[in-house]
Amino acid sequence: MTQTITPIILCGGSGTRLWPLSRKSYPKQFSDLVGEGTLFQASVGRVAGAGFARPVVVTASDFRFIVTQQMTEAGVDPAAVLLEPAPRNTAPAILAAVLHIVASDPGALVLVTPSDHVVADVDGFRAAVAAGAEVAQAGRIVTFGIRPDRPETGYGYLELEGTGDGPQPLRRFVEKPDAATAQAMLEDGRYLWNAGLFLARADVLIAAFTAHAPAVLEAVTRSLAGAQPDLGFLRLDPAAWAEAEDISIDYAVMERAEGLSVVPFAGGWSDLGGWEAVWREMPRDAAGVASRGPVQALECRNTLLRSETEGQVLVGLGLEDMIAVAMPDAVLVAPMDRAQDLRQAVSALKVAGARQATEFPKDHRPWGWFESLALGERFQVKRILVHPGAALSLQSHHHRSEHWIVVQGTAKVTVEDRVTLLSENQSVYIPLGAVHRLENPGKLPMVLIEVQTGAYLGEDDIIRHEDGYGRG
Template sequence: MTQIVPVILCGGSGTRLWPLSRKSYPKQFVPLVGDVTLFQASAQRMRQSADLAFGSPMVLTNSDFRFIVTEQLSAIGIDPGPILIEPEGRNTAPAILAAALHLHATDPEAIMLVAPSDHVVPDAQAFHAAVARGIEAVRTRGDLVTFGITPDRPETGYGYLQLETRPDGSGAAQPLRRFVEKPDMQTAEQMLADGSYLWNSGIFLFAVRDILAAFEAHASALCAPVRAAVERAKPDLGFLRLDPESWAGAEDISIDYAVMERAGNLSVVPFSGGWSDLGSWSAVHELGNPDADGVATSGSVTAIDCRNSLLRSEAEQLELVGLGVENLIAVAMKDAVLVASMDRAQDVKQAVTALKAKHAVQAESLPVDHRPWGWFESLAIGDRFQVKRIHVHPGAALSLQSHHHRSEHWIVVAGTAKVTVDDEVRLISENESVYIPLGSVHRMENPGKVPMVLIEVQTGSYLGEDDIVRYEDVYARS
């Protein structure tokens, strides 16, 4: 049984699902559909089955998400393979090339299954069957295989793949005629009626040696900088950081443009087992089990006489009420609310652009800030003070640090904190507190086996997160 190496691309920002998905914590790390996150579901989908042998997943992500990746994989019992840190986003072609070069050094005969981290494929068994059919084309012909989704409606939000002929029903890999960009509605309707067009899923299967040969033939300018970035990569706490200087020399380009649209050995496996890239709130609505009136709800929501709408409350103790609305998207967060026509679901990223232009923090950041040791949330901010709730994972520790402009007061509300203040180290239990004077060198740790939660009150002339001088850090942050 041939072993397949899953390669999960995990660096997107998901702006079309604002305000739930933001640059600081994008949609792949959120449980949008079901109890696990999209990233976790992607990793689970590429695990051992009766017919396929999957290796440990390789993940490509950025520095901000590296600890989120390991935390979420650990939560579902998956030990990752290599985690490659991209110094900056350069699109899918350099990322896939880096993964192939890294694999080639240890297993030149490996087969790679490359998938985004934020897609929904409900039927894992059907997906495995499609992968098995793709492997035949990889083994026997050396094909670069992509997966085309059988369309069930005219869709303007996806690119398309045109086959040489209509799918023959066997599910076997078929030759590709051409790639088609996202069409207008009239063209999408014509393509649906034609029957030889499939949605482009962005999922690929190929042997390492074949994709490297394709890069050399069709995108040779990428090879030198990406190879140098891999060869000069440096280990960092179990991660592998690609060399920033070399990586910056790689063109920002997708795998479709760089290789797939130029290669002659490309084939497509048709897939009808259900798929969504969750690229808009309308896609979330479709998968949200709408009721008989087409209303999908999540969280604390009351819908009265509503039709064809998505209503989501993502904040505790915030009740969202829809009254007589139709074709509406309403998503309520603690710090931002989106209200949009369902017809404008593809345009939500325009809201992010507008918020960036006015320098609104809500454009890219959530109220909850995730860190390697846990997370914190701002509860109240005023003139010269801020109140936070801080959650520290069992066994985790914040950096040894000091501040130039603020003092802090910590009150433990759950668990036990090990606190260092200058030369004193002490344990602080529930309902106890400690004061951190301005300029004191301090650290907070959770020595227990349950999460530790405390309330932090900051006072001072400047309360920004950049007022931190780190002396020691177990997560190697500068």
């Protein structure tokens, strides 16, 4: 690469296509789906190191601390984390990042990448980006197309002028095809899967928005101008953001712009758009069975068995072309060919008022996470993990008391004016109404079991007296 590239990493998602592992509160990019770390961390790692500047991440407020925690674990320090007030699709998100970068580097070369894709050949990916960089520096918008190995109907396509391997002109974008059309395009050789990656000079992208989506440009410009810093994040102005059209970058700009180039890539890629795609990417035995967690497959073929529940075994007997995914609070069993219909199931759960439709069993917070182990009348049992050096807010409750038992690490506990260090197997009682705080002073994660008792056990029964995360 002759110029350093600034990555723009898009980190949103609705969490429906890989339910129940992926949900609105914790979409797929934050999970380890194929055994190589989380998708988000892998995406960050692909665009880190020589030739790349620190990335700009665009995400939702609810994900902000998950993003920073996982980036810290990956050893990457973001240049900025922009917080969207509401989902508005990829065009406003990308534009906000581009405008932010242009403010300090008008001639920046930017690479737009999703955070939830799998790329098997990282070196090949970087070589493809380097090949596209020369074309992008010359003023063209470059996209990347994946050489198809099957007639896939779940992806959009890019039609090229020819069948070469180097950067070449894009003829047109093609919508997701039916099976017959997909087979014909596979045989033709001039069609690639649209990977949703773009490389261009920042000023070229802004000019494209000026020409083809000026209203989006105007709204996002005002939203960035009114953005407010918050604990190292940058919150875009919600009023101006709401005026930006909810539209993808393809529809807003790319399908209208002229002079796009495509770099073909054949190094193995998937957007993991459904459980069948996850099955394809996972190691499989001779019978085509992919498994993860405490599972047992008996006389199964071409099946995915996955369990995320400790102490509970998922057994598949005589299954063929099936998906079975077990979580602590929900289980999915479906034919492999119905994997793309999961939105229907999630929608039905939402109508029924089931929290499992959108809420992940682990509730991630800036200091760590907690999960409910048991819930009954006037009691709840939780497992709580606190990251090294992290602390919960100084708080009290109107309706419940709590018992804490440390099972791993060391806890620093404040109850009113008393501060105590608790090691494994030690416990403390928090009376109703007492002002208290939990901290992890150690260098390893601290885990405790919390037993709540009281008339009301909702998460909104928290009075925060001090908080290091800007929460009320």
